[in-house]
Amino acid sequence: MRIFLLIVLMLSFSVNGATQLTIWHMSKELDTDYKAIAARYSAINDDVNVTVHFFPNEELKSSALRAFNQHSSPDIIIFSSDNVGYADVMRLSVLPADMIAPTMPAAVKDALQYRNKHFSVPLFAGNHLLMFYNKALVDKPASDWHQLMAQHPTLKAKGVKTLALNYQEPYWFALFASLFGATLVDSNSDNATLNTPAMQQALIFYQQLATTGVVNGQCNYRCVSEDFFNGDYAYAVNGTWALAEAKERLGTNLGITLFPQLDGRHIAPLASYIVMVFPNNALSSEKSNHIKHLVDFFRQPEHLAPIAQRHYLIPYYQSYTAINTDQPSDIQVDAKINEQRRFTQLMPASAAMVSVWNGMQKGMMLYQNNTLDAAAAAELMQRVSTRDQRLLKTDVQ
């Protein structure tokens, strides 16, 4: 229904004569900021009307695909860079050369390439999960999972829950997969690599956290955000996108720490860029110039810098300058983010990468339901991911 209204709105604007540019994104925290930039752009450019719409991650992807049939595709989608793996099914426009700045750092260039092509324009880097803690509840944050588990009885005695995890989200589970050395995809072959002993260990450990009560198996995003901000949890794992609100809600009680180690092994949070893509070959449409103009406008430092500062992100300006050089708002937090960032693992923009989540979630749930053992769950993850990846290669249209 929402999409239908959106289409009606877009059509109405077209009827009025102004070029309608639509941006869909999946970051609720940045919605206001995006809309502000769009509004500024629209204000400056009378012939262009930019509308910004937020959709949750999964809905955004499916809605984008469905929009093709209804000829109501957005012109720009802002999402995490790993989703570039949907380039085929979303008919993402390959960036023309003029949109690929020579000044783009090589590492970024490599990270954003899919099949040796550029489909996305980076806005921010530093999009990954962090370990938050409440200084009012934790004197010294655990640096080891055993320590954290040892703190559990004490915290429980105080009536405080230990760790908030968005338990059933595979993106959160991926942290623990990395703890046991599992890699979700093989970058070389662009295949999912989920059916591994490391994945099985991760499943077992993850389940153990729930069975010991360190985490609540029914926890969702509310736990890691609202409940943590309310002081119900001592620790929470949330994304960098939540830092601003966390700082606002907890103030000086907000602490950021490195993910605890397990027997010397580190967690490598999956990181991505926040990028702009152009579905349904938008850059080949009649609105391509307007789109390019809007992208340039967006990527001006005066627009991205405040957002990056507020949300602890690394902005990528049109000129690819001033990266990570802004004044941090909180020295301690920024330091820990930077420290954690050293352990992050960039999610490749690949079909394999975008295909692992569905399988991972089904495997996790079946294992958590005790329907499958760890080995069978890992095997199912692999099968589902393989199938999804195979389907991605098929033109759904």
Added chain:
Amino acid sequence: MKKKWSLKNLLITQFVLCAMIPALLLSSLLISEFRTIQTAEQIIKQRAQTEKALLQVEFELEKLALQLQQLTADSHAALAASSGIFAPNARNSLLQIADQHPLAKAVLLVDTTSWAVEAVPIDAMLLSLAPIESQLAALFEQDYTATKSTYLVSSAELTKSLLKATTDKRPLNPELNPEIIPDVIVMQLPLKLSDGTANDPRSRLTGAIVAFLPVHSIKALIEQYTADATLQNIYWQDQALLTTLSADEDRVLTSATLAVPGLATTLTIDFATSKTTVLSAITAMTYRYTLITFVFLTVVLLIGWFFVRLEVKPITSLNALVRRYAQGDLQQGQQYFPFSEFEQIAAVLHTMAVKLREHQELLEGRVEQRTIELQQAVTELNNTNAELVKMQQQLVEAAKLSQIGILVAGVAREITAPITKSLEATNALQQENLHINQAMQNNVLKRSVLENYIQESKMNIIQLNQHLRRADELIQSFKAVAVDQSVEQRRNFILYEYLQQVMLSLRYELGQYQVKIDIKGDQILVVQSYPGSFSHILTNLVLNSLQHGFSSDQPQSISIDFSVLADGQLQIIYRDDGAGMPEPVLNRIFEPFFSMAGQQGGSGLGLSIVYNLVTQRLKGSIVCESQPGHGATFIITLPIRIVVKHRKNVDA
């Protein structure tokens, strides 16, 4: 002793029974009526409830079918069958349906290879679709022409998997559901991608939505809606799906049908309610009533006890009052009672007591007077008795005198004849003498006259002599008897002779009758005793026979046998053949003054004197045997001293 009823208990029982019997009868009737009404109402209620429940289930099934249909219209679902991108959306839709429709134990989104793309609950991902393989294959073969269908498959394995994989928070209670119904209703809807709504070759079948609804779950839901009725069985095309039936007890049975959207025929469902449950309200009411009755009866009992106590208390007091009166306490004053009736009784009793007391006092006075009079009478009686004894003695003496008189009279009579004869002879002699004398004086004496005179004188002298002798004999005899009767001296006498003499002394009396006397015994036996007493005894016995036994106009006999018994005692048996005596007379003949009625001449002391002489004087005994018409026999046994015994050789 037979236990007596207590008035109090009777009254209390009466109270209780009067309260209880109508209450129980009325309540039994009412409860019976209530039960009938309740059963009829239950049938109506159960039918309404079950039909309503089935309507609710039908509504939910319709809603499910509609939502599944809507889901197929959502391109997300159709896309999800062919792309993992849409999996979360499809999953959310499936979750939403599953949440809203717990009847759908599993909802699967399958692609055209029967791969479970999404499943709710997640465990259903692993569900074996073999039981519906052919139906799915048929669906996929139809491609864009495929239509939705609903069918029933029977697979225990599938049902168990579904129930195991359920997300339903309600656990399957094996006790409440002892039998798993293996049948599953399957709703199968094709997923198609098309540009429009037209169902034409431009559409493409991408998969299907499959919803599994175990009949077991439907049954559970129906049971949830029909809490008051038990689902008895489910019939599909007249075939019972439940094979384990509930215990055969008294139940209220109704049937209703359940239409499953898309299913060719309806399911028929039987419901039952235990009559125990149906009538639970009545039973509860009965219990309540019983309790109320118990309380009521207790109250009635208490009231009854109170009233009975109130009623019985004056009775008890009255009882005590009467008992005291009965025990003779007539002095107590009038008591007052709460009831007028008792008051009146008490007043009457008091009046009676007063009168009784007066009468008692009067009686006591009279008794005292009577006692004095009695004592006087006793004294007088004693005096009289003494006088009587004296009189008796006098009479005895008089009797003795009478006997002596008799004897004297007899003597007089006996002696009169010889004396008269003697006097006649003397007179004749005097006349002869006178005649002779005159003749001599006149000298007219003649020889013949003299001779005649001499002859006559001789005759008269002889006659005179004879008569005087006779008189002498008589006098001697009478003298002997008279002396013995008047002077009791122990002496030796020949018993036989003495008895002859006694008989002789009674010649005159015996002469009045034709009596033959026969005395038998040792004629030389000499005994030492009181012969007078023997005389008295025999005289009285003979006189008794003559006066009371004999008739003067016919010959009679008296026999007297005496002998010495082996023990040395003398036995005298006096026997007559007179009229005899009846037993009542026989029993009293020895009593003083007893005389047979209608007979004259007796003093009534004769046999009494005999008795006294035998028993007191002679220290012996006497018995009498007699029967009317057979005479009387007196057997007298006497201790006696034998002076001369009969010698047997002499006698011989």
